[in-house]
Amino acid sequence: MSTPVDDALDPLERERSHLAGSRAALRAMREDVESLDIRDVTANWVNAEVLAHQIDERIKALADLSDTPLFFGRLDYLHSPGADRAEGAEGERFYIGRRHVHDHDGDPMVIDWRAPVSQPFYRASKKDPMDVALRRRFGYTRGEITAYEDEHLSDPAEAARTSKLLQQEIERPRVGPMRDIVATIQPEQDEIVRSGLGGTVCVQGGPGTGKTAVGLHRVAYLLYAHRERLARTGTLVIGPNRSFLHYIEQVLPALGELTVQQATVDDLVSAGVQVRGVDDAPAAIVKGDARMAEVLRRAVYAHVTMPTEPVVVVRGSRRWRVPAYELEDIVRELLERGIRYGAAREALPQRIAHAVLVQMERSGEAPDDRVQDAVARNAAVKAAVKAIWPPVDPAKLVLRLLSDAEFLAEHAEGVLSEEEQRTVLWAKPVRSVKSAKWSSADAVLIDEATDLVERTHSLGHVVLDEAQDLSPMQYRAVGRRCTTGSATVLGDLAQGTTPWATRSWGEALAHLGKTDGVVEELTAGFRVPTDVIAYASRLLPHIAPGLTPVASVRENPGFFDLRPTTGTAEVVAACEELLLREGSTGLIAADARIPELAAALTAAGIGYLSPGEETTAETRLTLVPASLAKGLEYDYVVLDEPQAVVSGEPDERTGLRRLYVALTRAVSGLIVTHAEPLPAQLAD
Numbered sequence: 001m002s003t004p005v006d007d008a009l010d011p012l013e014r015e016r017s018h019l020a021g022s023r024a025a026l027r028a029m030r031e032d033v034e035s036l037d038i039r040d041v042t043a044n045w046v047n048a049e050v051l052a053h054q055i056d057e058r059i060k061a062l063a064d065l066s067d068t069p070l071f072f073g074r075l076d077y078l079h080s081p082g083a084d085r086a087e088g089a090e091g092e093r094f095y096i097g098r099r100h101v102h103d104h105d106g107d108p109m110v111i112d113w114r115a116p117v118s119q120p121f122y123r124a125s126k127k128d129p130m131d132v133a134l135r136r137r138f139g140y141t142r143g144e145i146t147a148y149e150d151e152h153l154s155d156p157a158e159a160a161r162t163s164k165l166l167q168q169e170i171e172r173p174r175v176g177p178m179r180d181i182v183a184t185i186q187p188e189q190d191e192i193v194r195s196g197l198g199g200t201v202c203v204q205g206g207p208g209t210g211k212t213a214v215g216l217h218r219v220a221y222l223l224y225a226h227r228e229r230l231a232r233t234g235t236l237v238i239g240p241n242r243s244f245l246h247y248i249e250q251v252l253p254a255l256g257e258l259t260v261q262q263a264t265v266d267d268l269v270s271a272g273v274q275v276r277g278v279d280d281a282p283a284a285i286v287k288g289d290a291r292m293a294e295v296l297r298r299a300v301y302a303h304v305t306m307p308t309e310p311v312v313v314v315r316g317s318r319r320w321r322v323p324a325y326e327l328e329d330i331v332r333e334l335l336e337r338g339i340r341y342g343a344a345r346e347a348l349p350q351r352i353a354h355a356v357l358v359q360m361e362r363s364g365e366a367p368d369d370r371v372q373d374a375v376a377r378n379a380a381v382k383a384a385v386k387a388i389w390p391p392v393d394p395a396k397l398v399l400r401l402l403s404d405a406e407f408l409a410e411h412a413e414g415v416l417s418e419e420e421q422r423t424v425l426w427a428k429p430v431r432s433v434k435s436a437k438w439s440s441a442d443a444v445l446i447d448e449a450t451d452l453v454e455r456t457h458s459l460g461h462v463v464l465d466e467a468q469d470l471s472p473m474q475y476r477a478v479g480r481r482c483t484t485g486s487a488t489v490l491g492d493l494a495q496g497t498t499p500w501a502t503r504s505w506g507e508a509l510a511h512l513g514k515t516d517g518v519v520e521e522l523t524a525g526f527r528v529p530t531d532v533i534a535y536a537s538r539l540l541p542h543i544a545p546g547l548t549p550v551a552s553v554r555e556n557p558g559f560f561d562l563r564p565t566t567g568t569a570e571v572v573a574a575c576e577e578l579l580l581r582e583g584s585t586g587l588i589a590a591d592a593r594i595p596e597l598a599a600a601l602t603a604a605g606i607g608y609l610s611p612g613e614e615t616t617a618e619t620r621l622t623l624v625p626a627s628l629a630k631g632l633e634y635d636y637v638v639l640d641e642p643q644a645v646v647s648g649e650p651d652e653r654t655g656l657r658r659l660y661v662a663l664t665r666a667v668s669g670l671i672v673t674h675a676e677p678l679p680a681q682l683a684d
Contacts, residue, residue, distance in 0.1 A: 015074075015138065016145050018095065022070050022109045026101045030062040061099070061256040068254060069140045071097030071110045072183035073121050076134040078154060081117050091133060096121045098182055099256045113182050114194075114224040122190040126160040129153035137165045137183075170526050171556050171668070177614055178248045178633070180255055181213040184526070192520055193217045197226045197461065200517035202489040202505045206550035207536070207664030208527030212248065212631060215463045215490045220255045222461055233460030233485060237262045238478060240466040243612030244631040248465075265474050266440050268481065269447035272395055277437030281499045281650050286420045287441035288471025288500045290511055293448055298411040299397055300341050300452045303390050306331060311384045313356050313375055320356045327352065331388060342453040345389045349376040352384065394449035395433045398442060402426050444473045447480075456480040466630055467491035467508060471500040475511035487514055494544035495630060497658045499650060525550040527633060529558025532670045535682070536663035542681045543657045559669040566675060568600040574638045574671045575606060575621055581668075583635030584615050584622065588662045590644035591625040597640065598623055630661050637666035643676045656681060 038051050064070065073096040080092045094111045096118045101110035111118050120130040132153045139147030149165045152158045169184050185193060192214050195201050201218070205211030219237065223230055237252075237260055239245040245262045252260050266275060279287065286292070307327040313320045330351045334344040353375035360367045375381060401408050403426050412421055430436040438446075450456070462482040464470075468491035470478070478487070489512070493502060502508045509517040525533055530552040537549040565571060571587070578585045587608070589597055601608050607619045611628045622634065626645045639645075639662050646655030659679065663670070672678075 012145065012148065015148060018109070019070060019145055021103075022095070022097075022101050023064055025103045025109050026062060026064050026070065026099075028104065029101065030059060030064075033058050033062065057258055060253075060258055065143075065254065067143045068098070069138065069143060069145075069183070070101065071095040072138055072140075073097075074134070074136040074138075075118070075121055075132055076136075078131050078133045081131075094118070098180070098254065112224065114221045119190070119194070122185050123187045124153050125187075126153055126158075137163055139165045139168070167554075167556075171554060177246070177250045178212070180217070180251050181210060182217065182255065185214075185217065186210075186524065186526075188522065188524070189214045189217075193221050195518075197222050197229070197486055200487045200489070200509070200512075200514040202467075202491075202509060202517050202519045203522060204492065204505060204519060205490070205522035206492055206494065206525065206547075207533065207661075208525040208552070208633075208667075209522035209550060210526055211490045211492070211522055212465055213251070214522070215465060215488045216248065216251045217255075218488050219260055219461065219463055220252060220257050223257050223259070226460075230460045231259070233458070235260045235461045235463075236459050236481065237463045238268070238465065239264060240469060240630060241628065243610075243628050244466070246612035247632055265470065265477060266443065269477050270438075270440070270443040272446055272450065273433065273436070273438045273443055275438050275440055275443055277439040277442070279439040279441050282423050284439070284441050284471075285500050286416065286424050287439075287445060288473045290472035290476065291415050292445060292473055293476060294415050295401070295408075295412045296397075296445065296449050297452060298415075299401055299407070300392055300449060301335070302411060303341075303392055304331065304335065305388055307384065307388050309384075311352055311380055313378050313380050315375070315378075320359050322352055322355045326355060327384070327388070330355070340451075340453060340455055341389075341392060343455070345385065345391070348385050348389050349381050352376070352381050353378075392449075392453055393433075394446050394453060397449050398445045399430060399433055399436060401445075402442070403429050441471070441473070444471070444477050447477050448473060451480050456483075458482055458484040460485040461487065463488045463490070464512075465490045466495075468493055468496040468502045469498045469630075470502065470508070471498070472507075472511040475508055476513070479511065479513040483513060487512065487517070489514075489517065494540055494547055495657060495661050497627075497630070497649070497654055497661065499654060501654070501657070521548065523548050523550055525552040526554065527667050528552055528664050529554060529556070529560065529666070529668065529670075531557060531560040532666055533664065535560060536660055538682055539656050539660045539663075543653060543660060556668070558666070561669075561671045562678075563671055563673045564675070565673045568597060571597065571638060571640050571673045572600050572604045572606065574673055575601070576604070578636040578638065578669070578671065579606075579621060581636060583668065584620050585636045585638070586622045586624050586629075586632070586634035586665055587638045587640065588624045588626055588629050588665060589640035590648040591627050592648055593640060593644055594623060594625050624665075626658055626662050629665055633665055633667055635666070635668045637662075637670050639663060639670060639672045641674050641676060642672060642682065643674070643679055646679050 033055060036055060038048060075094045075096060077091040094117055096113055097110040098113060100112040102108050120132045121135060124130040124132045124135060135151045135153055137149045138145050149163055166184055189210055192201055192203060203211045203214060219235055241264060249262060307324045310324050311322045311327060334347060353372045356375050357367050357372050402424060405425055408421050459481050462478060464478055464487060467489045496502055505519045509515055533550050533552050540547055540549055575585060575587055587597060606621060608621045608623045609615065609619055611622060611624050611632060642659050645659045645662055649655035649658055
């Protein structure tokens with residue numbers, strides 16, 4: 001039962017009282033779980049361990065984060081949701097928050113933001129009030145309510161206006177890791193967040209459009225709406241690197257979701273080998289090409305040899321003979337079915353045994369399944385299977401492809417050119433899998449070969465962030481992890497900074513195996529100031545022609561400054577200037593310039609962090625190599641030497657994309673320092 005719609009004499013005190021009551025109720029919910037006695041309710045120690053783990057997870061999910069508002073909004077409905085809307089029917093009031101909270105009677109004090117009754121908080125408007133009389137937003141300082149703001153959506157006398165509290169929350173300084181945006185989700189974002197589990201969604205979003213947050217909140221929503229199913233099948237968030245994953249790792253726990261795994265693509269595919277090598281760009285491009293999947297398929301199935309000799313099975317005094325032509329029919333039928341190499345190899349002895357049982361039945365015997373299993377284990381059958389369909393080690397197979405020119409040529413004929421074959425071949429022969437200096441692209445090839453032999457386990461839902469940088473073979477590796485599930489693909493074509501960067505989302509979805517995926521575009525920028533995004537957008541015609549520029553909707557214009565310099569002292573001075581302001585500061589520079597800038601900061605007595613490390617009150621500056629800047633955000637940024645960022649990449653287009661990323665990391669202000677001339681593409 002929700003709170004009745006009766007306004008208190010002092011609204012702010014009334015809301016503070018409800019907050020205090022909600023916190024007490026959440027504390028009581030946690031204490032109830034902590035007091036559970038499971039000693040006599042489990043059959044064995046295994047069940048007891050499982051139940052104890054589930055209880056621990058529940059206790060963690062019920063944590064009250066003191067600096068995080070327990071609820072951030074309120075909805076007063078004209079009528080009770082779902083009830084008959086008769087004239088005079090009494091409405092209801094709901095407080096919208098990060099998780100559900102109920103009192104000792106089970107009545108809700110806070111409604112989970114993902115519940116259907118909460119949806120109008122994000123989507124209702126003056127044009128479509130969705131039966132909401134009042135929407136109230138709350139302002140907080142260190143977890144305590146300090147202000148509120150009302151919109152009377154069903155009152156025709158009140159004009160539509162922009163919420164000041166909403167704008168302040170969007171523009172609040174960013175210190176520490178990424179936080180949730182549950183209080184500020186916009187209608188177009190909410191549509192993506194609440195899209196169903198069955199469909200794959202690809203979100204194209206420029207800098208500051210909130211695509212990463214949308215993807216994470218979609219996971220939280222799906223876990224709410226389909227908890228049992230996803231508890232069985234699992235969920236996974238894939239990011240570009242460890243720094244990025246560390247930056248976002250607190251978002252889902254803040255929403256009470258603790259079961260979502262996080263990984264990079266390298267984490268997924270390098271389980272079988274140790275990655276110690278690095279490919280040059282031409283080799284990485286060929287290895288990442290989807291055509292390599294066909295080369296691997298040919299190489300795997302080339303191990304199958306058509307039988308030329310019969311199989312003779314001796315049982316007691318009888319001999320049963322399966323002729324070579326019948327064995328060949330069995331092998332061809334397995335090949336035509338297109339099942340995994342390993343599954344077909346396991347099926348082959350049973351098929352041979354079945355052929356023997358047919359002969360037994362024709363001779364008047366009545367064999368059962370136990371006899372068939374015994375025949376399948378017969379030494380003659382085992383020997384035939386080993387000769388016809390030998391086991392394949394995926395890593396050894398890829399090792400041979402990359403080190404044996406004749407073997408590669410045999411299976412790449414008509415797929416890769418001779419030049420491409422030479423490009424991927426190792427210069428020196430490698431003795432063993434362990435001694436090989438495998439690259440990330442090699443590990444993806446081994447993962448592909450492994451899937452040809454044995455099916456990869458599929459999860460219920462996968463979120464793939466910064467997807468524009470993946471190769472086709474990497475997309476295939478991710479797609480294998482959600483063949484029976486769905487995916488949320490997040491990225492920006494303009495921020496592709498690999499030589500094999502995605503050219504279109506249609507191609508990406510095809511490689512992922514999700515051709516029916518829906519592409520959504522976010523173009524409203526909530527993070528990057530207008531002047532900054534306008535300056536960075538000068539690069540778009542050169543790096544992503546036809547892409548819609550981001551339009552900043554921030555009321556705070558921030559600031560943008562171009563500063564010619566003569567050395568690192570002026571770069572350090574710019575950092576010192578920004579550190580006088582509230583919030584985080586990032587110094588972004590070409591990777592090659594990081595040591596020089598680190599030395600200059602140390603000489604000036606300025607402490608700094610590495611990307612992904614959490615800022616503190618004492619240390620709010622992060623020194624960021626341009627190669628690791630993607631996905632990170634800072635209140636203020638000093639960007640050092642744009643031309644050096646461009647020159648640090650293999651080609652100009654990739655360099656300009658890297659620069660676009662670096663230019664768009666600032667939330668409130670950007671200073672560009674340069675001793676060298678700026679790239680011509682930034683000219684007005």
